[in-house]
Amino acid sequence: MAPRYAPSLRSRLAPLLLLLQTGFIVIYGFYTEVESNVKVQGSDFRSSYPNLQDVNAMVFLGFGFLYTSFVRYGFSGCGLNFLVAVMATQLAIILNGIESWYYRGKITIHLGSIVVAEMCTVSALISIGAVLGKTNPVHLILIAMLEVSGFVLNGWCLRTLLKVQPLNSIMQLHTFGAFFGLILTWMLYRKGSEQQFEKEKSDRKTGLFSMFGTIFLWMFWPSFNSALIEDGTPGRKLQVVCSTYLALAVSAVTAAAVSILSSHKGKLNPNHMQSCILAGGIAVGVSISVVHHPWEAMAIGFTAAVVSTTGYKYLKIHTLLAFQSHDTCAVLSTYGLPSLLGWLAHLLLQLKDCNDQTLAIRFAVFHICTLLFTIMMSLSMGIITGLLLRLNLWRPPQDKKCFDDQAFWEFPHLAVHK
Template identity: 70%
Template structure:
């Protein structure tokens, strides 16, 4: 007879967290807070990104009716660990040269945005992985993303803003690879607890609203102020793309419904597609109509993908994407990359320069996807080990596997 309760993680989770945090504290002896005048005025933007990472992504995953504690709680845990790990990895070069790792608001911002790639991937395995697996996923993904940044910056000389915004593509393909390797028998029939109700849908929509409100900051915070209108242009372009994608997502949701009604879970993911696509193509977007056209196309692509692609991915490739990561981040990210390519070629008068840029841009995508798939494969096989005590199928999407519920305790 199968065990009644999910296996205890006492011997896995507690020691792992203490070991990691002790290591981070020891590493902090090499930290040095750097006060740079150009980075003193970004605290408000820093808080906006915090709201997105902690509240936005945290509540976005609470649509599962019995997984609210885990979605929000594990999101904060993973974000805190991944940000510290990213700070250390980003400072390795400085530590090697100067013996110190310099920390300021900008470096923490970049680390937190790198951690966001792990939160994106977490959506693909949401409800099917325990916290130990999620922490390992975050550590390996952030390592791969920082490696990808280093390759793009050092070898291809990609602008910092362009390479950091590839986090959507990197996170989506990483998560899809992991969930494909961790495929569970019985996924085609569906999980009993993989459903949502009115209350969980409302909390999840709250996360989407937070993300929608603060996404302009996320896309513009790393834009340099050397040209005064560029940061303002990034904010305005992102807002316009988000506004268009919200309206378009509602329209597609109604048109694709058999009863002509709005689908809350479909909308909450697809209203963000414009922000994702414009973020990836930000440096090439100069006109409002360009941002609005990208937002419209991204919403159509994302909404259609959510409606039809998620089920087809499961049937054709045994890839169970819980939070529709491919439709929310992957497809809009690829659209943003393609829009960036088209806009740059359109604005280029020299055909030779245009061809060189196209080759360079294609190499950037290929490198990102290659590293993402490679690291995702390694992570997937590592997490598939029974040593991590993954939850049984009937305990997936259930908070009771990991959280205390005193009123439901069985008294002997």
């Protein structure tokens, strides 16, 4: 007999979406304006728009296809990623413009503000990977809203209290998203997860689509890391693009080698290739402000791939068994560990270039405070979000309905006729 699926989302998801969207329309109607100047943050439209398109491709195509890996969760992985991203980006534009609204009475919207908003959204998409398949669409919308709010607040605190540069504060998104997702999946732990859910599996077709997503992310990651670099700095944007590409290339090769070495049969593991080839781009993005030579980027990419691939093989099962944290897409090893490595590389490279010992000690303390504050903020927001999502008001899916599109999507040809 075919299983019964979740009841209609009409009373939960639709009102939430309409309420949020109506609120956004009102705010945009009264408190926003589009930048009318030809120049946008030091660059004209023709040079800024490609950055927006590249980040769009990562957010909607890259992460969308990446989350189609489960055999019966492809529509949800891609479709709900799209829904979450467009809602979170609208919120991020508002939150990032609060300071402008306070001083000018209007939130100015331009290409740069949309790019920054989508980068904030990426932190939420990373966290969603940790709870993918075990939540319903209402959960995902709430997660995105709360996490984007927390990430914007974290960036504001770093810039205001610790005087962190805007680029460095935004590049903390990998660390913030990974630890937010990790604590959230711990808060939402389901008994019996050690045995794997009934539909938590992949096949060749879904694995291929997921690999497409990884390749999209890999291709556009140089644009992601260089999107906020001002064109006024001669050669700096090109340097960032080249460094990121080299780090990605080295991490792809290294991940493949480590995958073969760690396999009992000496074969490539598709999960390693889908997740760990991005490690170099993530790590070098966190440390991009101090990476000035190709060999530095390549060394960071090599180390990040080793750490990420090894972590994927061993950490995912250990965090599940030891800490009851069911990290669905292994965001800790895919994003968390490379971002921590990038933070460490940033510290070491900065100390290497510093001749004053007193100044080096002060920078080290400052750098450590930046990381600890980001982790503390992400864990705090994750706990708050987890407590909210544990309410039965949101009607979480039953175990047998996890990782299944049919719980939330209408498929007439699969309908159960009584």
